[in-house]
Amino acid sequence: RLNGQACRRRDKVWGGEEVWLEPVVAPDETCQPQDLPLDIVFEDEAILVINKPAGLVVHPAAGNPDGTLQNALLHHAPELALVPRGGLVHRLDKDTSGLLVVARTLQAHKFLVDLLQQRQVHREYRALVTGVPTGGGHVDAPVGRHPRQRTQMAVVSGGRPAVTHYRLLEAFRGHALLAVRLETGRTHQIRVHMAWLGHPLVGDSLYGGRPLWGLQRQGLHATRLRLAHPVSGAGLAFTSDPPVDFLAAVEQAGLHYNGLSPG
Numbered sequence: 001r002l003n004g005q006a007c008r009r010r011d012k013v014w015g016g017e018e019v020w021l022e023p024v025v026a027p028d029e030t031c032q033p034q035d036l037p038l039d040i041v042f043e044d045e046a047i048l049v050i051n052k053p054a055g056l057v058v059h060p061a062a063g064n065p066d067g068t069l070q071n072a073l074l075h076h077a078p079e080l081a082l083v084p085r086g087g088l089v090h091r092l093d094k095d096t097s098g099l100l101v102v103a104r105t106l107q108a109h110k111f112l113v114d115l116l117q118q119r120q121v122h123r124e125y126r127a128l129v130t131g132v133p134t135g136g137g138h139v140d141a142p143v144g145r146h147p148r149q150r151t152q153m154a155v156v157s158g159g160r161p162a163v164t165h166y167r168l169l170e171a172f173r174g175h176a177l178l179a180v181r182l183e184t185g186r187t188h189q190i191r192v193h194m195a196w197l198g199h200p201l202v203g204d205s206l207y208g209g210r211p212l213w214g215l216q217r218q219g220l221h222a223t224r225l226r227l228a229h230p231v232s233g234a235g236l237a238f239t240s241d242p243p244v245d246f247l248a249a250v251e252q253a254g255l256h257y258n259g260l261s262p263g
Helices: 069-076 078-082 106-117 189-196 244-252
Strands: 040-043 047-052 097-103 122-130 136-140 143-145 153-155 163-172 175-182 220-228 235-239
Touching (some): 069 078, 097 106, 122 244, 153 189
Antiparallel strands (some): 136 163
């Protein structure tokens, strides 16, 4: 409405008018609810925090039309049909396990998207890599689609800015356990940056990593998530220890996982 009155497409504004917009949100019917198990770490009226298992696709895409986390979320909370992508504001690769946050309302969705863009969501991972990096550092290298292998991402000039911080936790005989923190969230970012350093993730065949004692996926787990609550603004922190297959590979590599320290 324009100055309280219904308006026509051809009506012009000159400055100083008051415009009222009432968005009509249509349910997303392209993704159907499915009764699938969910490991819910936290839940209230604004957000959900999920501990995703390896092997679960986050949202429908080519080759995975259903059976995804989004399908499960819509069954658990039908109101998510009114939130873009079922409330998903970031994602984990199919074979990466661990924590992610879901918005339950449009307001929470906007808040979390803004928070991610402002780099104010703390996301930390445990990564099992081939070779032994130096004690720690960061990679500031743009990530984009691989110029020849279209299923892969790569460090490329003209890619989107991408920054990854890493810290060596333990090393033994050609393998290392790292704490990795994302500053940005590009597709396959940790996998690409570690491979670019010459230390691909164990089990990550797409980027040159070899399987290790039964770990048939990339050795990557989203272990810590910290953010402000969309409604109260209170700081929230969640942790998740890696699953059995990851821990078994760590042990077989001669490394030790000592749990998560506070902070």
